Amino acid sequence: xxxxxxxxxxxxxxxxxxxxxxxxxxxxxxxxxxxxxxxxxxxxxxxxxxxxxxxxxxxxxxxxxxxxxxxxxxxxxxxxxxxxxxxxxxxxxxxxxxxxxxxxxxxxxxxxxxxxxxxxxxxxxxxxxxxxxxxxxxxxxxxxxxxxxxxxxxxxxxxxxxxxxxxxxxxxxxxxxxxxxxxxxxxxxxxxxxxxxxxxxxxxxxxxxxxxxxxxxxxxxxxxxxxxxxxxxxxxxxxxxxxxxxxxxxxxxxxxxxxxxxxxxxxxxxxxxxxxxxxxxxxxxxxxxxxxxxxxxxxxxxxxxxxxxxxxxxxxxxxxxxxxxxxxxxxxxxxxxxxxxxxxxxxxxxxxxxxxxxxxxxxxxxxxxxxxxxxxxxxxxxxxxxxxxxxxxxxxxxxxxxxxxxxxxxxxxxxxxxxxxxxxxxxxxxxxxxxxxxxxxxxxxxxxxxxxxxxxxxxxxxxxxxxxxxxxxxxxxxxxxxxxxxxxxxxxxxxxxxxxxxxxxxxxxxxxxxxxxxxxxxxxxxxxxxxxxxxxxxxxxxxxxxxxxxxxxxxxxxxxxxxxxxxxxxxxxxxxxxxxxxxxxxxxxxxxxxxxxxxxxxxxxxxxxxxxxxxxxxxxxxxxxxxxxxxxxxxxxxxxxxxxxxxxxxxxxxxxxxxxxxxxxxxxxxxxxxxxxxxxxxxxxxxxxxxxxxxxxxxxxxxxxxxxxxxxxxxxxxxxxxxxxxxxxxxxxxxxxxxxxxxxxxxxxxxxxxxxxxxxxxxxxxxxxxxxxxxxxxxxxxxxxxxxxxxxxxxxxxxxxxxxxxxxxxxxxxxxxxxxxxxxxxxxxxxxxxxxxxxxxxxxxxxxxxxxxxxxxxxxxxxxxxxxxxxxxxxxxxxxxxxxxxxxx
Numbered sequence: 001x002x003x004x005x006x007x008x009x010x011x012x013x014x015x016x017x018x019x020x021x022x023x024x025x026x027x028x029x030x031x032x033x034x035x036x037x038x039x040x041x042x043x044x045x046x047x048x049x050x051x052x053x054x055x056x057x058x059x060x061x062x063x064x065x066x067x068x069x070x071x072x073x074x075x076x077x078x079x080x081x082x083x084x085x086x087x088x089x090x091x092x093x094x095x096x097x098x099x100x101x102x103x104x105x106x107x108x109x110x111x112x113x114x115x116x117x118x119x120x121x122x123x124x125x126x127x128x129x130x131x132x133x134x135x136x137x138x139x140x141x142x143x144x145x146x147x148x149x150x151x152x153x154x155x156x157x158x159x160x161x162x163x164x165x166x167x168x169x170x171x172x173x174x175x176x177x178x179x180x181x182x183x184x185x186x187x188x189x190x191x192x193x194x195x196x197x198x199x200x201x202x203x204x205x206x207x208x209x210x211x212x213x214x215x216x217x218x219x220x221x222x223x224x225x226x227x228x229x230x231x232x233x234x235x236x237x238x239x240x241x242x243x244x245x246x247x248x249x250x251x252x253x254x255x256x257x258x259x260x261x262x263x264x265x266x267x268x269x270x271x272x273x274x275x276x277x278x279x280x281x282x283x284x285x286x287x288x289x290x291x292x293x294x295x296x297x298x299x300x301x302x303x304x305x306x307x308x309x310x311x312x313x314x315x316x317x318x319x320x321x322x323x324x325x326x327x328x329x330x331x332x333x334x335x336x337x338x339x340x341x342x343x344x345x346x347x348x349x350x351x352x353x354x355x356x357x358x359x360x361x362x363x364x365x366x367x368x369x370x371x372x373x374x375x376x377x378x379x380x381x382x383x384x385x386x387x388x389x390x391x392x393x394x395x396x397x398x399x400x401x402x403x404x405x406x407x408x409x410x411x412x413x414x415x416x417x418x419x420x421x422x423x424x425x426x427x428x429x430x431x432x433x434x435x436x437x438x439x440x441x442x443x444x445x446x447x448x449x450x451x452x453x454x455x456x457x458x459x460x461x462x463x464x465x466x467x468x469x470x471x472x473x474x475x476x477x478x479x480x481x482x483x484x485x486x487x488x489x490x491x492x493x494x495x496x497x498x499x500x501x502x503x504x505x506x507x508x509x510x511x512x513x514x515x516x517x518x519x520x521x522x523x524x525x526x527x528x529x530x531x532x533x534x535x536x537x538x539x540x541x542x543x544x545x546x547x548x549x550x551x552x553x554x555x556x557x558x559x560x561x562x563x564x565x566x567x568x569x570x571x572x573x574x575x576x577x578x579x580x581x582x583x584x585x586x587x588x589x590x591x592x593x594x595x596x597x598x599x600x601x602x603x604x605x606x607x608x609x610x611x612x613x614x615x616x617x618x619x620x621x622x623x624x625x626x627x628x629x630x631x632x633x634x635x636x637x638x639x640x641x642x643x644x645x646x647x648x649x650x651x652x653x654x655x656x657x658x659x660x661x662x663x664x665x666x667x668x669x670x671x672x673x674x675x676x677x678x679x680x681x682x683x684x685x686x687x688x689x690x691x692x693x694x695x696x697x698x699x700x701x702x703x704x705x706x707x708x709x710x711x712x713x714x715x716x717x718x719x720x721x722x723x724x725x726x727x728x729x730x731x732x733x734x735x736x737x738x739x740x741x742x743x744x745x746x747x748x749x750x751x752x753x754x755x756x757x758x759x760x761x762x763x764x765x766x767x768x769x770x771x772x773x774x775x776x777x778x779x780x781x782x783x784x785x786x787x788x789x790x791x792x793x794x795x796x797x798x799x800x801x802x803x804x805x806x807x808x809x810x811x812x813x814x815x816x817x818x819x820x821x822x823x824x825x826x827x828x829x830x831x832x833x834x835x836x837x838x839x840x841x842x843x844x845x846x847x848x849x850x851x852x853x854x855x856x857x858x859x860x861x862x863x864x865x866x867x868x869x870x871x872x873x874x875x876x877x878x879x880x881x882x883x884x885x886x887x888x889x
Contacts, residue, residue, distance in 0.1 A: 075718055082706035102705065109704040116696055123530045124687035129680065136521040136679040138458045139633050140496040141450040141469055141672050145414055146488050146508065148445035149401065150479040153412040159400045160412075163378075163591065167393035167483060170380045210293035212263050213348060214317055214326050217337040219260035219274045233322070234260050236271040237339040261317065263326050264335060269343040273322050285316040288327050295325040331356065377594040393483045398442060399591035402574025410438070413445030414476075420448065421650065421667070422472035426461055442575045443503040444490055454496055460674050465516060468673025472650075475511050475666050487511050489668060493519055495631045497550040504554060507637055514642040514669040517635050521679035524630040531686050534628040543621055545579040553624050560622035561607050565589075569599035642669050 076088030083102025087095050154160040219234035235255075262274035284306070288295035297320075300313045318325035328334075333352050337343075375381055379392040401409055416436060423430035430436075430450075437452045450469060451458045460467050473489050480487065488510040492500045500506075509515035526534035538544065538551035545559040562576040566586055572578045574588040589596040610618065643649045643660050649667075652659035701707040831840040 105704040142492040142500040144444035144447035144490040212293040215264040215335040518675040525683040556624035
């Protein structure tokens with residue numbers, strides 16, 4: 001009876017016979033089921049079979065296809081994101097609530113991450129100030145004389161002597177107005193109101209033959225020793241009687257020579273009063289005594305131009321101390337009185353004529369010896385102020401010396417023993433030849449550097465002036481040039497590895513004083529890009545002109561300026577050294593070459609504009625960066641009068657004021673020391689590092705979405721699995737397309753044979769045939785060992801009789817099945833053991849089939865591991881659709 005029920009359920013209607021060529025989508029069945037292994041070569045996949053597909057196959061997918069719904073569900077359940085994990089366990093509105101909250105938090109997190117990254121990209125930095133209590137190394141000290149070259153050396157060289165003569169002629173040429181005359185010609189009038197009417201009528205004759213004249217003379221002035229103030233008028237030096245108290249030695253010691261302007265009395269043959277020229281003031285006197293040259297101190301205060309009223313007023317030199325004025329001669333000559341002149345036999349007219357002749361000769365000599373191009377090259381053409389003229393003369397001498405060789409330059413300046421008389425360091429004597437080295441500077445000539453050896457470490461034992469460097473310096477004023485405006489020395493405190501620049505970073509120490517320089521060391525440690533702009537090195541550049549020294553910003557600027565000047569003008573600035581890249585062919589610019597000097601001036605102005613606007617980067621290969629490690633020295637200056645008079649100085653005994661006066665005017669005591677032995681360190685550090693950003697990022701992600709690094713790994717693994725599934729799908733589809741044609745032809749041939757023989761006899765397949773068919777369709781097998789795809793539906797097969805079914809043992813299976821309407825549940829066809837347990841399950845029975853719901857045990861044969869001993873092919877036992885019933889024997 002059981003066999004009859006099975007046959008009736010497996011019987012197909014005749015209407016299904018015409019659907020042999022129909023196709024259907026693959027269904028997931030048990031891979032190693034005996035029914036699936038027999039039906040694979042008999043079914044053709046087709047789209048038209050969808051309407052006949054059972055309802056239980058609607059969730060089946062092709063192997064390798066990515067099931068996004070299942071992946072999403074698994075990701076939600078396993079995710080460490082707080083919002084997603086809550087949404088996975090929630091239902092209905094709560095699910096949308098958690099996803100909405102997660103989206104809002106994710107948006108807020110993205111905004112904060114943007115600002116966080118912006119803050120990091122600013123690359124802010126902080127400066128840490130640290131005071132290190134360590135013994136700081138002693139700095140290098142460079143000492144120079146304010147007078148760069150000795151007068152005797154300048155006069156012995158023709159080129160430098162010509163520069164000094166041009167300067168002297170410029171000062172004595174008389175073509176520049178001074179005093180009130182310059183003010184009148186510049187402003188164009190007097191700005192006070194007229195207080196009284198004009199006293200003189202226009203065209204009144206001027207005073208010529210008169211008693212009093214203005215005269216220059218050498219004089220002696222009584223100076224207060226403590227304050228340096230002049231006491232009373234001075235005494236003119238000329239042949240005659242001078243009433244001076246010579247009985248007092250102290251009185252003679254207080255008399256100092258000077259150049260005075262005196263009133264010369266041609267009647268009494270005397271010169272009185274006499275005062276230094278700087279104390280006389282030039283005025284416009286409204287009224288003067290006729291035939292005398294003496295003017296009362298009544299001045300014109302109108303608003304007329306001087307050129308319009310010069311016939312009505314007198315130009316006077318007045319001194320307010322004695323209420324005394326002397327009118328100026330019409331020819332503008334001030335008589336020069338030599339100390340050897342006798343006033344009794346002095347001829348005023350001849351003296352004036354000689355001075356006028358000498359003035360004309362100077363003008364003629366200037367015009368003859370100096371061509372206009374030379375005058376323009378020297379830079380005196382448009383200068384009228386004495387300070388500007390002196391500065392230009394100093395530059396001209398530098399240019400003239402710059403054309404010489406190195407040995408000739410050093411021979412123009414001071415030797416070591418001429419500059420430094422005494423020296424001590426750490427209360428010990430210095431070894432002059434070992435402790436000092438020559439450093440030639442283009443501005444100050446020969447300079448000498450203490451502590452120049454970079455391999456030897458020199459340090460102070462204690463803080464204070466007695467444990468530093470103490471030197472006695474001698475200026476030798478007698479060798480000073482007229483262009484040197486101050487007497488003293490230039491002291492530069494610097495690191496031994498960099499170039500000293502006395503003109504930019506030096507300190508002046510005057511003669512007659514003890515100058516104390518307190519030093520504090522500061523170390524700068526800067527950050528490299530992107531946090532800072534410092535760079536290491538720079539001294540290896542071909543344009544770096546200061547060979548043998550480490551990189552510094554000032555040296556870089558000067559090297560860049562020299563590079564631009566050489567490229568623009570074809571000559572080098574003698575104030576800067578010439579780099580090796582320019583070669584020996586590059587020469588310094590000449591002092592008398594108008595084109596070179598003009599090009600040099602214009603290029604210097606152009607570079608100054610670039611530096612002032614911060615555009616030095618436009619100069620090729622000249623990016624002056626800050627060094628990443630730099631040592632600077634902060635200097636504090638103080639001074640005191642020196643010598644005291646009660647101490648021994650060189651050969652001068654205490655109280656020998658005449659001897660001490662020599663050193664008071666020519667020498668100075670200089671001491672350089674550490675104020676404290678510790679030093680400051682200013683180190684830059686990143687204000688916001690990558691570690692800080694990651695810490696803040698972790699805090700924000702934990703705050704908003706509860707994520708961590710593991711969450712990121714989950715997203716990464718999800719992407720990897722999705723990509724692998726997609727790649728597997730493409731690979732499977734490609735292989736399936738290649739084998740589809742051959743498989744279809746073989747399947748159709750088998751179906752035609754089965755269709756012809758199914759009406760009269762059962763289908764007979766040997767074990768070898770089954771294996772060959774299974775190997776042909778191995779491309780359609782899935783990765784699971786418990787499923788197989790049914791690719792083709794077999795044609796309708798007529799019901800076989802029991803005798804035929806028993807006689808065809810070679811087939812070892814049933815080849816018929818009943819018609820299944822669309823939507824109908826799949827039957828569970830099973831084989832049972834004698835005790836009622838399932839022995840083999842039909843391939844069309846899903847895993848969650850009826851037998852599971854009915855609490856029956858089931859088992860599946862593992863034919864893939866042991867294909868030869870497959871019980872389906874060895875035992876021709878029928879399948880049963882009903883629960884197990886004990887059979888009667």
